[in-house]
Amino acid sequence: MVSLIKLPSLYLKQLVINGGLMELESVIKNRRSIRKFKNESLKQEELDYIFECARLAPSAHNRQPWKYLVFTGNEKCKLEGLISDYLTNKAELSYHEKIMRNCLKFIKDAPVFTLVYSTLEENTLNDYISLGASIEHICLSAKDIGVGSLWLGVILEFEEIIAKNYNVDNMKLISAVILGYPDEEPSSRPRKDISEIVEYI
Numbered sequence: 001m002v003s004l005i006k007l008p009s010l011y012l013k014q015l016v017i018n019g020g021l022m023e024l025e026s027v028i029k030n031r032r033s034i035r036k037f038k039n040e041s042l043k044q045e046e047l048d049y050i051f052e053c054a055r056l057a058p059s060a061h062n063r064q065p066w067k068y069l070v071f072t073g074n075e076k077c078k079l080e081g082l083i084s085d086y087l088t089n090k091a092e093l094s095y096h097e098k099i100m101r102n103c104l105k106f107i108k109d110a111p112v113f114t115l116v117y118s119t120l121e122e123n124t125l126n127d128y129i130s131l132g133a134s135i136e137h138i139c140l141s142a143k144d145i146g147v148g149s150l151w152l153g154v155i156l157e158f159e160e161i162i163a164k165n166y167n168v169d170n171m172k173l174i175s176a177v178i179l180g181y182p183d184e185e186p187s188s189r190p191r192k193d194i195s196e197i198v199e200y201i
Contacts, residue, residue: 027143032188034148037110037180041072046145047112050179053141057134060126066134067171069115076113079162080104086161096157106150110180114138115155115162117171131174138177148182151175 051068059065071079087093087101107113116135120127139149155176162173 027140029188031139031143032148032182032186033150034178034180034182034184034186035106035150036182036184037106037148037178038183039109040181041111042147042179042181046147047179049145050138050141050147053144054134054137057130057137059130059133060124063120063127063130065118065120065123065127066131067117067119069117069166069168071113071115072111076107076111079113080107082161082165083107083158086158094157096154099154100157103152103154106152106178109183110150110178112179114177114179116174116176117168118174119171121170123172128174135175135177138179142179146181147179150178152178 047070051070054066054068055064057066083100084104087097087104090097093101116131118127118131135151139151142149153175156173159173162168
């Protein structure tokens with residue numbers, strides 16, 4: 001069973017009674033990128049669990065370069081509006097900006113929008129890999145307790161706009177993750193066969 005990291009006892013009891021925790025293999029195999037979310041807020045205990053798992057990700061030289069800015073409620077709406085206004089007022093959109101325009105609905109519908117930053121002044125390739133591991137912990141731990149996620153790399157196009165409106169000095173935007181209760185069950189996407197990706201020497 002997946003580690004029960006610092007879950008409040010009452011919440012943990014409810015999860016166990018309801019069969020809320022999954023086996024690791026099932027979590028990995030059944031995780032999906034969710035683009036339709038229910039209009040329901042996540043419990044604080046669920047967010048605590050997800051970010052506690054993210055905190056425990058491995059990192060090069062144990063540098064732990066991550067910082068998560070978690071937007072909910074009115075603050076999430078403000079951030080969404082900031083991005084929406086920028087896209088509306090721009091005469092011509094780039095390829096990634098067009099993708100972001102389509103993603104605004106996901107951000108609007110989901111209750112939680114998280115910006116993932118690096119706190120390091122200089123990031124090595126290993127640091128980026130470490131941050132990716134932390135984001136994967138977010139996605140897997142979310143699935144573990146029935147929360148959907150969408151890893152959103154296109155947010156990088158809006159780093160400057162966000163920086164002008166939020167206190168993110170000396171940090172580098174890495175990615176974003178949308179979180180919420182899923183309102184869809186996407187089928188699995190094609191994956192390469194293990195024989196194509198593994199070679200024993």
